Amino acid sequence: MSRAPFEYRTVDLTDEEYAADQAVYGGLTTALRRLGEISLLTTVGHDVVADATRQIEEITARLEAEVIPTPNFGVVVTKSRHVRGYGNAVVGMRNPVAPPLTIVQDLVKGGASAEFFLNALYEGPPGKVHGGVLALVLDQIFGEAAAAGGTPGMTGTLTLRYRKPTALGACSASAWVASTAGIKTIVKGELRDADGEVTVEAEGLFILPRWAREQIAESGETPPQYE
Amino acid sequence: MSRAPFEYRTVDLTDEEYAADQAVYGGLTTALRRLGEISLLTTVGHDVVADATRQIEEITARLEAEVIPTPNFGVVVTKSRHVRGYGNAVVGMRNPVAPPLTIVQDLVKGGASAEFFLNALYEGPPGKVHGGVLALVLDQIFGEAAAAGGTPGMTGTLTLRYRKPTALGACSASAWVASTAGIKTIVKGELRDADGEVTVEAEGLFILPRWAREQIAESGETPPQYE
Numbered sequence: 001m002s003r004a005p006f007e008y009r010t011v012d013l014t015d016e017e018y019a020a021d022q023a024v025y026g027g028l029t030t031a032l033r034r035l036g037e038i039s040l041l042t043t044v045g046h047d048v049v050a051d052a053t054r055q056i057e058e059i060t061a062r063l064e065a066e067v068i069p070t071p072n073f074g075v076v077v078t079k080s081r082h083v084r085g086y087g088n089a090v091v092g093m094r095n096p097v098a099p100p101l102t103i104v105q106d107l108v109k110g111g112a113s114a115e116f117f118l119n120a121l122y123e124g125p126p127g128k129v130h131g132g133v134l135a136l137v138l139d140q141i142f143g144e145a146a147a148a149g150g151t152p153g154m155t156g157t158l159t160l161r162y163r164k165p166t167a168l169g170a171c172s173a174s175a176w177v178a179s180t181a182g183i184k185t186i187v188k189g190e191l192r193d194a195d196g197e198v199t200v201e202a203e204g205l206f207i208l209p210r211w212a213r214e215q216i217a218e219s220g221e222t223p224p225q226y227e
Numbered sequence: 228m229s230r231a232p233f234e235y236r237t238v239d240l241t242d243e244e245y246a247a248d249q250a251v252y253g254g255l256t257t258a259l260r261r262l263g264e265i266s267l268l269t270t271v272g273h274d275v276v277a278d279a280t281r282q283i284e285e286i287t288a289r290l291e292a293e294v295i296p297t298p299n300f301g302v303v304v305t306k307s308r309h310v311r312g313y314g315n316a317v318v319g320m321r322n323p324v325a326p327p328l329t330i331v332q333d334l335v336k337g338g339a340s341a342e343f344f345l346n347a348l349y350e351g352p353p354g355k356v357h358g359g360v361l362a363l364v365l366d367q368i369f370g371e372a373a374a375a376g377g378t379p380g381m382t383g384t385l386t387l388r389y390r391k392p393t394a395l396g397a398c399s400a401s402a403w404v405a406s407t408a409g410i411k412t413i414v415k416g417e418l419r420d421a422d423g424e425v426t427v428e429a430e431g432l433f434i435l436p437r438w439a440r441e442q443i444a445e446s447g448e449t450p451p452q453y454e
Contacts, residue, residue, distance in 0.1 A: 005352075024276055024277070031287070035283050039252070040301060040314055040319075040322055040323070042291070042293060043294060048292075052255055052286045053255045060261055060262045063266060063271055065269075066271045067268040071354045072353035073268060074347065075352065089357040089360050090359060094267050097324050121323070124316060125302065126234060126302040127299045128233055132364065132367055138359070139362060140351075140359055154389065155389050157389070159384065161384050162382050
């Protein structure tokens with residue numbers, strides 16, 4: 001039997017209990033996202049910056065007193081066997097790097113979509129979103145589209161066609177299952193700027209890995225649902 | 228003549244003066260990256276978190292007193308006509324979202340490479356790097372490889388093949404110009420984990436847009452060098 005390349009960390013909490021606990025930490029993350037953006041834009045004097053830096057180091061020291069002792073940082077399984085990804089780099093409520101996206105899954109048609117705002121932290125060319133950031137958000141939305149279509153999997157290939165630069169600001173993206181064949185699912189999708197113009201088209205192949213199929217066959221259970 | 232989709236912000240400083248100025252702000256960013264990571268891992272009490280959140284909001288207010296008044300946030304052209312991207316989402320010294328990567332260009336062979344560390348902030352599956360984060364860093368390295376080969380351009384298409392999950396931690400990536408034909412450059416590359424195993428293979432098509440070619444033809448000058 002193939003070995004799973006990772007294990008989920010389990011917590012002895014219901015979905016509701018875990019969400020309530022994480023929401024407190026989520027407030028810290030929201031404040032940090034705003035500070036991150038302002039830290040990039042500020043032109044205040046060097047003394048003010050040095051003072052802020054010292055204060056930030058002090059806050060870090062206090063938060064560092066107790067930390068998660070595992071290499072599986074932000075993904076857990078709750079009592080109800082739901083996967084909660086509050087550390088995820090795109091959607092994580094507790095991850096200051098994540099914009100974060102709120103992705104809406106369409107379980108009927110098999111798809112996923114999101115409306116989001118990309119600020120100065122996501123810049124590549126002047127005033128434009130970094131092309132790689134668009135790949136980052138599309139990869140996450142595509143994975144959730146595959147799962148919504150009933151055929152979850154890991155990204156096998158992802159192809160992005162950049163039609164024009166995307167202005168920083170409001171964006172939206174949608175993805176849908178185009179076809180499935182056994183363990184393989186093809187997802188297609190697109191990203192639009194604030195004017196509704198398509199700026200990126202993409203296609204992805206998602207594959208349910210052998211270890212996951214063997215886990216399902218052995219336990220008779222579907223894997224924990226990442227939702 | 229086609230209009231450039233963006234303009235560079237110019238500063239009346241030499242490369243050296245600008246780098247020295249930004250280094251002061253860069254210290255703030257380094258402290259913020261560390262706080263971001265710890266904020267995701269901390270399990271300290273809710274009162275400590277609430278206190279830290281208030282302090283962070285106060286710091287933000289002080290830094291917000293003076294900010295850049297343009298939508299072209301992190302990219303500038305110095306006196307010597309060099310582009311400096313300290314706000315870039317992948318390599319920006321002043322961007323807390325950026326890991327950041329230090330990319331080394333090979334101007335002789337036409338390529339680029341980087342060694343870097345991806346911590347818990349870049350997680351997708353438990354203990355593994357988010358597939359989209361790998362696309363993000365590869366897109367930046369590929370663009371710099373194309374430029375190093377003498378044929379700079381914007382990403383036209385990018386295809387990623389994920390061979391296996393990439394563990395969080397030390398990673399490396401390299402890219403090289405595989406072929407050029409007029410305004411089109413094909414770049415190939417790969418990403419390796421801490422064990423040196425290739426986890427992602429990628430191929431990109433980079434195109435010098437019409438507005439850039441017209442700018443070059445009109446001014447007789449090459450565009451500012453993004454280095």
